[in-house]
Amino acid sequence: MPQPPSSLQLGGSLLTKSPKQARGTAQRPEWFGYYAGYSTSFVDEALTYLNLDQDARVLDPWNGSGTTTDVVERRGFHGVGYDLNPAVVIVARARLLRSDVRPSHRSLGKVIVRDSARLAAADFLDGEPLSAWFSPKAAAALRGIERAIQRDLISPTEYVRIAAKGSLSDISPLAAYYYVALFRTVRRLLAGFKTSNPTWTRFPESPRHRLRPSTQVIHAAFDEEVERMFMGIEEAPAVTSSAQVDLGDSTSIKLGRHEVDAVVSSPPYCTRIDYAVSMRPELAVLGMTALEFRALRLSMLGCTILGAASTSTAVPDDWGASCAQLLDGIRRHPSHGSASYYYPTHVNYFASLFASYAEIARVLRPGGRAILVVQDSYYKELHTDLQAVTSQMCQGLGLTLELRRDYSSRNTKAAVNTRRLKYRNTADATESVLVFSRS
Ligand SMILES: C[S@@+](CC[C@H](N)C(=O)[O-])C[C@H]1O[C@@H](n2cnc3c(N)ncnc32)[C@H](O)[C@@H]1O
Known part of the structure; x- marks a missing residue:
């Protein structure tokens, strides 16, 4: 059944607020606080304007941190969101976590930390990307957490570098949520490498200048990020998310002809923002090699190389x-x-x-x-x-x-x-x- 026409539509005044307005103020705190093209309230207004049938499919081919798919799902439509950057796909998948979060999930953070201890082997990955900023021991402790997330929530037997995967559909919103907690932990530890350019994280001058947080400090930071994020999860009505949020290239969308009812999106602008560079620490958490990083940059709209x-x-x-x-x-x-x-x-x-x-x-x-x-x-x-x-x-x-x-x-x-x-x-x-x- 089509929804009744909204007053916005009758008044002909679509989108009275700027798309950027209210960013971060709508709904829950921004634990996924990455660059977003527009606010949740903008998407909400756009969906009202579109006056869609309840079973409508809404696509965002540049889904970024998943503002579109988050709101589309809350409104009960089917969200389809693609992005080339695996780090933002994980953030967008984490945002699909709703009241299906049980209190036991809170303690899972502790289990992950406990399990990470025996998975913190040095040089587990060839050319460990996190060692660009961290000492081998600290990088191993962070990698241990990442391996424990995989072992406890994705596959108990097999480790796969997320950066090497062609699809992230097997990463549940819950697993993605712990990945975001790890992204936030790394960002927090890298605070001293921030620059005035928000898209650029500095590298240490030499290996001697790399960060050496103790394993205890890393575990405490991860615990705290998990706690903070939990406080931000609202009690939304239980809905089983039908969203399709995955890796995908806007120049060859993985859908057939006429498969979606609407598109709500914002393409990368011609302003030379390098979305891969801006998420380099998160991509390092996902085990991305230098070669894969260059390939990702080259495949993105607005690439500066x-x-x-x-x-x-x-x-x-x-x-x-x-x-x-x-x-x-x-x-x-x-x-x-x-x-x-x-x-x-x-x-x-x-x-x-x-x-x-x-x-x-x-x-x-x-x-x-x-x-x-x-x-x-x-x-x-x-x-x-x-x-x-x-x-x-x-x-x-x-x-x-x-x-x-x-x-x-x-x-x-x-x-x-x-x-x-x-x-x-x-x-x-x-x-x-x-x-x-x-x-
Ligand atoms: C303007 S942002 C999108 C913001 C998004 N609408 C939001 O609110 O979070 C652009 C996104 O396009 C992605 N991107 C760049 N080139 C792409 C491509 N060829 N296919 C899919 N995504 C791409 C970038 O990774 C970035 O996340």
């Missing part, structure tokens, strides 16, 4: 006039690196963005709608009008723009990078909600 395959020069017509004009401007720009580095990285970004929009159009059922939050930015003085680019790309793919709402956003990465202001007077950006319907 150039791979061997980055030689594309021709701009296809179906990317639209705004995109073609911008790319031409970047290619001809007199500033250093414009033609040799910034042009190909932008071409890569728009190629993946277009491929992702084509996938959204493919999996969305006729009559279905996609709500996309996008933000503009600048390359030097050239305006990257992601709203226009998105509208033009989507139009050619059978997605018609039904509604647009703009919000001014001062809190952009450019605002903290004063060098960029050489080319223009303001660090303001416009964040927009674009609603498309599929013909």
Whole structure:
């Protein structure tokens, strides 16, 4: 049965609040506090606007820390969320934990710590990634906790590096929850390596400068994070989560044609945020090797490094006039690196963005709608009008723009990078909600 039309819809005033507003204030404390494109209240409002049938499937192909799938499931719809970064997929899976948490789960943290003691072997993993920051003994204690989570909650017999897995669907929300507690423990121990750039965690100057917390300190920190997170779990009505939250690439979505009723999402913006770099400590917890890390970075939208395959020069017509004009401007720009580095990285970004929009159009059922939050930015003085680019790309793919709402956003990465202001007077950006319907 369709839900009754909401007052928001009748009043025609979709999304009166900025997508970013109320971030972290809605519902439970942010124990999953990683970069999120928008707030839970935004997704809530978007779902009300969409007026979906109760058995509707809602997709987020850039699910990040899982704001969309969390809210979609709370509202009783079926959430499908994909992301390439295994660390955020784990966070998104942990967020599906509801009142199926029993008091006994609280003490599981103690069991994990106890079991970790005999699993804390040095050099268990070749080239232990955690030893980039921690002494061998401390890295082994942290790895011991990770191995105990696997042994107690995933498989009693077999250890598999999470970073090497093709799917994370066998990691229950409960196991994912203890992984998040371990992520938080590592972050906490790394506090001294934080920099003014929130996406960058410094490395020690030499192996001598690595951290050497005692096993006792590590265990106490883990215990405390588990406790804190438990306090944040609300008593939601018991619902068996049907969500599909897994690894997946937006340029080849693992769904058939017309399989979803709606999309609510926010693509990576053209602002050079490297989502893999920002989660390097969490990826180290998952045992990610340097090679895998580079491959992950290269596969992500908005990647700031150039791979061997980055030689594309021709701009296809179906990317639209705004995109073609911008790319031409970047290619001809007199500033250093414009033609040799910034042009190909932008071409890569728009190629993946277009491929992702084509996938959204493919999996969305006729009559279905996609709500996309996008933000503009600048390359030097050239305006990257992601709203226009998105509208033009989507139009050619059978997605018609039904509604647009703009919000001014001062809190952009450019605002903290004063060098960029050489080319223009303001660090303001416009964040927009674009609603498309599929013909
Ligand atoms: C803007 S964030 C999404 C934020 C998300 N809507 C939220 O509220 O948490 C972009 C996400 O896209 C992911 N990503 C980048 N390239 C991707 C790709 N090709 N396929 C799937 N996810 C990708 C990044 O790992 C990052 O988590």
